[in-house]
Amino acid sequence: IALSAGNRSTSVDLSMNIPPLLGSAPFAQGMEAGFQHVGQQLGQGELMSYHVGAGTREDRAAAVQWLAPMLGTVGTDQVVICPGAQTALCALILARTQPGELIAAEQLTYPGLLAAARVLQRGVVPVAMDAEGMLPEALEEACQLRRPRLLYLVPTIQNPTTATMSAQRRQALLAVAKRHDLTVIEDDPYWLLAGDAAPPLAAHRDAGCPVYYISTLSKCLAPGLRTAYLVVPAGEPMEPVLDALRAIALMPTQSMVAVASQWIRSGQAQDMVQRFQQELRERQAIAARYLPTRAQAHPAGLHVWLPLPPRLDQYRLIQAAQEQGLGIASSDAFSVEEPPPGNAIRLSLGGAVDQGALAGALAKLNEILSEAPEARHNAIV
Ligand SMILES: Cc1ncc(COP(=O)(O)O)c(C=O)c1O
Known part of the structure; x- marks a missing residue:
């Protein structure tokens, strides 16, 4: 799988909100x-x-x-x-x-x-x-x-x-x-x-x-x-x-x-927007198939917001995803307050080179989520 931008170490980078198809032939033409x-x-x-x-x-x-x-x-x-x-x-x-x-x-x-x-x-x-x-x-x-x-x-x-x-x-x-x-x-x-x-x-x-x-x-x-x-x-x-x-x-x-x-x-810009819209609709449908129903998205949006169970350790989740070559963004990056108001991740669907790569990445994430480490509290004395 090609890198989506720059020389990031992750193989599918869903951490940046970029349009899909930037590497496609119609876009290059x-x-x-x-x-x-x-x-x-x-x-x-x-x-x-x-x-x-x-x-x-x-x-x-x-x-x-x-x-x-x-x-x-x-x-x-x-x-x-x-x-x-x-x-x-x-x-x-x-x-x-x-x-x-x-x-x-x-x-x-x-x-x-x-x-x-x-x-x-x-x-x-x-x-x-x-x-x-x-x-x-x-x-x-x-x-x-x-x-x-x-x-x-x-x-x-x-x-x-x-x-x-x-x-x-x-x-x-x-x-x-x-x-x-x-x-x-x-x-x-x-x-x-x-x-x-x-x-x-x-x-x-x-x-x-x-x-x-x-x-x-x-x-x-x-x-x-x-x-x-x-x-x-x-x-x-x-x-x-x-x-x-x-x-x-x-x-x-x-x-x-x-x-x-x-x-x-x-009129090429307007055509491109329509092409991206269609591609994003299809990518959002893929995301809906793999992600828990609590995931929030617009049907033609570039990204998905996935609230996590409060006890799920988002840092360990992000680390586990990184180890599997998957880049995702933590809710901390978006929070005005410290600590953030909730536990969530943002997934950007444009970063995968194609729909197959996106489906593979989300299947992997699904697997990681199902095995995700819960935050453990040591016995309080
Ligand atoms: C709400 C919002 N504003 C601005 C930007 C950045 O825009 P630009 O690349 O034009 O600086 C982004 C990119 O994610 C965004 O989501």
Whole structure:
């Protein structure tokens, strides 16, 4: 079995949320066609120069086309081309908060937010969640007690729990955000894959609070494109975000952004999303066959969240899986609090090279789970 990325020691790596089929022939052909198109522009010299600012008119127009299913009509001048969602997230934290200020997030959340907050010296306030994600009443309480400035949400196929918010939940959270003057960062990498999610919070033009929307291409197309689209809400200043981006990354890799734009303009990007969606549906069906029924997933999601029995030792489980060449992610990585609120693992289904490799890996995991070591308590005296 080929390694899914880099030179990791595991033979099937289900620890990283990457799209499936990155090594497939149709994907490689699509990349080649994109590079060929971009190569034709090399003679003009522009492509390999500095591109500081929000992005070229052509790239911002492609972004608007990509964003239309999520947000409807977006002004080209509201869009900033960023080198990935992680960079956009850091830029927003820098632009909208001061060191020491707080960010409210679900108690289990995307580890990149935790890393950014730690490095930038902002605190994260954990907010309780249920099967739909963040609870509005828990956010209300957190606002009263801790006064966060930012609210970070992944409302569709949340990473890691796979929770997707109903339209009502989105509205209720917006109402709390408005009441407490919060700025919202809506990080939405999975909306197109889900295919059935309620409109993003940023699609509500009358939200009453600023909602910054981030749509990365990392999960629907490829992380190596390092292209994400940030939508700055109408009426909010662009300069602080651009200043922060300039300080962090100066600019995205223009050749990759140009490939992404070409894919979107030609319709290839949208075709690829459909292909990935179908593949993920089949992979999720395989996962449902091998994993216990308590596993949580969206039918077209990239990952599965598997709560473990409280007495099962997740570290020994992860170690046993590693010894069998299987990479999985521990719930600790996602937890705002110490200790984490529960015992669970996240399984990413895109990392296996094909469905056979995935089935083999999950069968192995199933076997390890059935023999899994329970935490032993020494006699208490
Ligand atoms: C919620 C969320 N945001 C951002 C990212 C990273 O995106 P990018 O590769 O564009 O930095 C991920 C990747 O797992 C994610 O799940």
